[in-house]
Structures are given as structure tokens and as C-alpha cells.
Amino acid sequence: MSLKKLLEEKLTAEELTKLRRSFEIIGDIVIVDIPDEILHAKGDIIEAILRKHKHVKTILKKKGEVSGDFRIANYEIIYGNETETIVKEHGCRFIVDPTKVYYSVKLAGERERLARLVTEGEEVLVMFSGVGPYPIVIARLSKPYEVIGIELNPIAVEYFKKNIRLNKVEDKVSVVEGDVRDVLPEIEKEFDRILMPAPNTAESFVELLPGKIKRGGYIHYYTFAGEEEEESGALKKRTIRLFKKNGIDIKVVNIRRCGHFAPYVHRYVIDLRVI
Numbered sequence: 003m004s005l006k007k008l009l010e011e012k013l014t015a016e017e018l019t020k021l022r023r024s025f026e027i028i029g030d031i032v033i034v035d036i037p038d039e040i041l042h043a044k045g046d047i048i049e050a051i052l053r054k055h056k057h058v059k060t061i062l063k064k065k066g067e068v069s070g071d072f073r074i075a076n077y078e079i080i081y082g083n084e085t086e087t088i089v090k091e092h093g094c095r096f097i098v099d100p101t102k103v104y105y106s107v108k109l110a111g112e113r114e115r116l117a118r119l120v121t122e123g124e125e126v127l128v129m130f131s132g133v134g135p136y137p138i139v140i141a142r143l144s145k146p147y148e149v150i151g152i153e154l155n156p157i158a159v160e161y162f163k164k165n166i167r168l169n170k171v172e173d174k175v176s177v178v179e180g181d182v183r184d185v186l187p188e189i190e191k192e193f194d195r196i197l198m199p200a201p202n203t204a205e206s207f208v209e210l211l212p213g214k215i216k217r218g219g220y221i222h223y224y225t226f227a228g229e230e231e232e233e234s235g236a237l238k239k240r241t242i243r244l245f246k247k248n249g250i251d252i253k254v255v256n257i258r259r260c261g262h263f264a265p266y267v268h269r270y271v272i273d274l275r276v277i
């Protein structure tokens with residue numbers, strides 16, 4: 003039964019429309035957005051969530067949007083007290099604390115898609131790697147030679163290290179703590195594939211790519227864009243221009259929506275082949 007159905011007798015029809023249709027379940031933590039207008043029904047909302055999702059041990063109320071370098075939102079604990087959890091994804095397990103690190107269940111499908119593109123023996127770099135879901139899913143579902151992650155948030159790096167051990171990928175996956183801008187120039191290697199999963203800032207890191215990606219290699223570039231920009235071909239053109247300006251000739255292989263950002267604005271992943 004949906005949350006709305008469970009709350010039908012507690013909230014008016016108008017109040018029900020205010021309750022965001024979806025909320026996120028990360029392991030045994032629920033993240034819910036309760037607008038101020040229906041805060042008076044907080045107790046009923048908590049009860050409805052617990053009736054529908056019996057395994058839940060903590061409920062977090064979102065306060066504001068994801069922000070800052072570490073891409074974390076503010077939360078208020080409205081039920082329970084434990085904010086660390088284990089989430090399962092494609093046979094992998096990730097320890098995360100959503101109040102301290104970025105992790106989105108909604109990107110699980112995109113991670114699997116990417117992992118399936120990786121061919122045997124590839125050397126892969128994941129910029130902005132968070133607690134390690136892209137590198138670890140790639141290592142578990144495909145046969146790369148190695149996957150290196152770079153991450154700025156020290157707490158995310160700690161979780162990433164725990165997740166490497168938890169998923170037994172020590173021989174394939176490693177993480178370097180720091181800013182991609184400082185770390186990447188120190189890595190003397192040309193990769194077969196580079197992922198740039200930070201749609202709000204990836205653009206300003208393209209200048210670091212020359213000398214780090216092999217000709218014939220792949221780059222997965224993430225960005226936000228309006229539907230109109232995609233449909234008119236402007237997104238493709240701006241991407242080709244951006245890489246060319248930074249000394250990299252690419253062919254756009256695929257443009258795909260992989261998340262919603264705002265009305266008519268989406269997260270896009272653009273798969274690029276270096277030519």
C-alpha cells in the first residue's frame with residue numbers, strides 16, 4: 003500500500019498532494035521530505051512509513067537540498083538514532099552514513115550500465131568517487147585490471163576503504179584522498195576509461211584530462227541540462243566544444259538521462275570516445 007493510501011484518513015486531499023510522492027530508502031534508513039504545511043502530521047507520517055517498511059530503523063527528514071563540495075544535504079533525525087547503514091547493490095554491499103557522505107540509490111542502474119561497458123584488463127579512473135560505488139560495482143561485475151578512485155571528503159574515503167574490504171576487491175580497487183585537481187597530475191598513467199560523476203562541477207575538470215586518457219579510450223561525462231538543450235542537439239555541441247577547447251577530440255557515443263534535477267532539467271551522462 004502506498005504511503006498516500008496509508009495517510010488518507012489523516013491528511014486532507016490537498017495536504018496529501020504536498021507529501022512528496024517518493025522518498026529514498028538507503029539500507030534501513032528512510033529519507034523523507036515533509037513540507038512545512040504538513041509537519042503537524044509528522045507522527046502519522048512516521049507511523050505510516052514504519053507500517054509499510056518494517057525493517058526501517060531510522061527516518062531522516064530532509065532540510066534543504068544537497069549542497070557544498072561534499073554534496074550532502076542537512077537532515078533532522080525524526081525516528082531512531084543510528085545514521086550508518088549497509089545498502090546492497092548488484093551483489094555488493096556499501097556502508098554509508100547519508101548525513102556525512104554522498105550516496106544515491108537512484109544511480110544504481112547507471113552504475114550497472116557502466117560496469118557492463120568495461121572490458122577485460124582496462125585501467126579505470128573514477129573522479130569524485132564518494133564511498134566507492136562506481137569502482138566497486140565495476141570491479142565486481144567486470145574484469146578491469148585496476149580501478150582508482152579520487153575523493154575529497156575524508157569521511158567518504160574512510161567508508162570507501164571499508165567498502166573495498168567488505169567487497170573483497172583489494173586487489174583491483176584503490177582510493178586516493180584529495181582534490182582531483184591536485185591528485186590527478188601526480189598519477190603518471192594514461193587510463194582506458196575515466197568517469198566524471200559530478201554533474202555540477204565536472205566541466206571545470208576537463209582541462210586535467212590531456213595525457214591521462216588513451217586515444218580510443220572512453221570518458222563518461224556527467225552534467226545537468228534542460229530537455230530542450232538535449233533535444234535541439236545543443237548539449238552535444240557544447241560537449242564537443244568543451245573537450246576540443248581543452249585539447250581532446252571526442253566522438254559522442256551516447257547521451258542518456260540518468261536522473262531528475264528540476265522541472266525539465268535532468269542529470270545526463272554523455273559517453274565519449276577519444277579519437
Ligand SMILES: C[S@@+](CC[C@H](N)C(=O)[O-])C[C@H]1O[C@@H](n2cnc3c(N)ncnc32)[C@H](O)[C@@H]1O
Pocket residue numbers: 071072073104105106109129130131132133134135136152153154155158180181182183199200201
Ligand atoms: C555527486 S557525488 C558522487 C559520489 C559517487 N561517485 C557516487 O555516485 O556515489 C560527488 C563526490 O565528489 C566529491 N568531490 C567534490 N569535489 C571534489 C574534488 N575537487 N576532488 C575530489 N572529490 C571531490 C564529493 O565529496 C562527493 O563525494
